[in-house]
Amino acid sequence: TQLLEQSPQFLSIQEGENLTVYCNSSSVFSSLQWYRQEPGEGPVLLVTVVTGGEVKKLKRLTFQFGDARKDSSLHITAAQPGDTGLYLCAGDWAGGTSYGKLTFGQGTILTVHP
Amino acid sequence: DTGVSQDPRHKITKRGQNVTFRCDPISEHNRLYWYRQTLGQGPEFLTYFQNEAQLEKSRLLSDRFSAERPKGSFSTLEIQRTEQGDSAMYLCASTEDSTDTQYFGPGTRLTVL
Numbered sequence: 001t002q003l004l005e006q007s008p009q010f011l012s013i014q015e016g017e018n019l020t021v022y023c024n025s026s027s028v029f030s031s032l033q034w035y036r037q038e039p040g041e042g043p044v045l046l047v048t049v050v051t052g053g054e055v056k057k058l059k060r061l062t063f064q065f066g067d068a069r070k071d072s073s074l075h076i077t078a079a080q081p082g083d084t085g086l087y088l089c090a091g092d093w094a095g096g097t098s099y100g101k102l103t104f105g106q107g108t109i110l111t112v113h114p
Numbered sequence: 115d116t117g118v119s120q121d122p123r124h125k126i127t128k129r130g131q132n133v134t135f136r137c138d139p140i141s142e143h144n145r146l147y148w149y150r151q152t153l154g155q156g157p158e159f160l161t162y163f164q165n166e167a168q169l170e171k172s173r174l175l176s177d178r179f180s181a182e183r184p185k186g187s188f189s190t191l192e193i194q195r196t197e198q199g200d201s202a203m204y205l206c207a208s209t210e211d212s213t214d215t216q217y218f219g220p221g222t223r224l225t226v227l
Contacts, residue, residue, distance in 0.1 A: 006156075031214040042118075042205050042218035043157070050214065088156050092214050099170050100214060101147060102207075104156030 003027070006089055006105030014113050016078050021087055021108045024071045029091035032065055032072045033102070037086040046074075069094070079112045086110075116140060118219035120206050126225045127196055134192045135222045139208030146189050147216060148181060150174065151203040160204075163189060196226045 031050040035043035049065035062075040090102040119138045149157035162170040165186035183189040207216040
């Protein structure tokens, strides 16, 4: 089983603070995706990273894929209450015929207080 | 709206009843996935279709679960003789061969009483 360990599990911060969420594995992934999920809804894609060392920016969000493609991070600058939600990392395992199925981390519940 | 759609959004049933969920993927997406998500956890893979062929099933998918994609477009997931442990959010996602990016539907929340 290819596991993705996501940390922290919970994050409660004040508006304007910065934060980083980590996603780690001992397995190599072909690609890694970050999603945000609201209660009662499906995950909404934020970004896909496919190249080791890749950095992608989406407004105040910065995503990084580790050089060895075993880990990733999501950094949010100057968090806003609208950033509140469940953040999930998910990877497509590089070994075997996984048919692109995703392995998800446990998720990070982020709460940004005004 | 050209996103993935799922129906129903919510289903409450009594233990032992059968339920069926439907997923309509993004048009022309040939790959379709079903996942299950319980409270406080990330989604877990259930099964995968490439066009109408079911190519992979998780060990999570017991004999009570069956999925179909008869014409390579929409898919159905049926759970027979539901148990309380089946209560979860059932998510469908689709993608095309040229990308790793999966697009998720809003999910069907199943509650088994």
